[in-house]
Amino acid sequence: MLYRDTWAQINLDNLSYNYLSIKKTINKELFCVLKANAYGHGDYQVARTLQQIGCSYVAVSSVDEAMTLRRNGYTNNILILGYVKKENIKLLIEENITMTVTSLLGLIELNDISLEGLKVHIKIDTGMNRFGLKNIQDINSAFTLLKCKNAIIEGIFTHYHSADSIDKTSCERQCKWFYHIVDQLNYKFKWIHTCNSDATLSFLDERSNAVRVGLVLYGVKSIPSEIDVRPVLSLYSKIACIKKVKATETIGYGATYSCDEDEIIATIPIGYGDGFITTNKGRFVSIEGRACQIVGKVCMDLCMIKVPEMYNIGTKVEIIGEFTSVEDMGRQLNVIPYEVLCLLNDRVPRVFMKNNQEIEVINLRVDK
């Protein structure tokens, strides 16, 4: 149920379109990255839609995110990209959730428990220096341990640190190092994957059979690319109050904006409490295609916009959509597009659309 007039609209047809378009273009398995509530899009709804169109693997960051999917009935493969504590291994085996081996020390901690039937992907650190095993001795030790404990070594992967750079030298170096290790292992992995979205769009790793795509799946690009994808998320609000304000009057906390002339100011119910951060001040939203500036400080629940005419209360305001894309908003706020999406918190209901019809509303603060 939607009570307040601010919502993110999630176009599930565009999500399916993007999945099929990327798959057709690169012809590899897509591990769809659903971290952080599917980049703010609603993880279970995204997972379910992808499962329906043939996606067999999704990736999340933690056991919590994996269990959210399982508790909502998602049955396909899930890879956890982050570190998993020893206490949670039994649960992963029971729930058929795949774990990343993030370090040799982390694996040694599991020495005294059963790993029988645990599916794992081994992460190789080729230069990011975050998660992953770095040298062949550690990797060999990990292999021995996993094999003798009857874990299922299903995949191996690495992650590029500068896939968004035009200069592909570091990707080439990391890729070469990765396959140097893979070749020494002499093991038939079911899944080999190195590319995130940017690498998928701009770098060729011929030997992998899968990619891990997040951002581009949601129709957002952080580098120029011809790939045919459509934005999945739009963000809207509606005018909750509108008034005429005289020249020299000020708007909002701290009186940081004063009207040069008689102006019409509308108040919309979105603020930093929703993840709509204060640096949005001065940016533009759109009403019926007309640009309206955010004036005065963004409040916790509200912000004020200067509008060209007296609109009715309830007039729709577009914050992200045709007028301003996620990429535009990121540039204007000086943040990466990932942040624009992840900032939107669960106070903003998600309205899911299919065939131009609203099929589900998730209002997490109310519908526990």
Ligand SMILES: Cc1ncc(COP(=O)(O)O)c(C=O)c1O
């Ligand atoms: C290990 C790993 N692979 C893939 C991705 C997906 O990245 P992108 O959204 O750029 O496709 C992420 C996201 O942060 C990640 O951490």
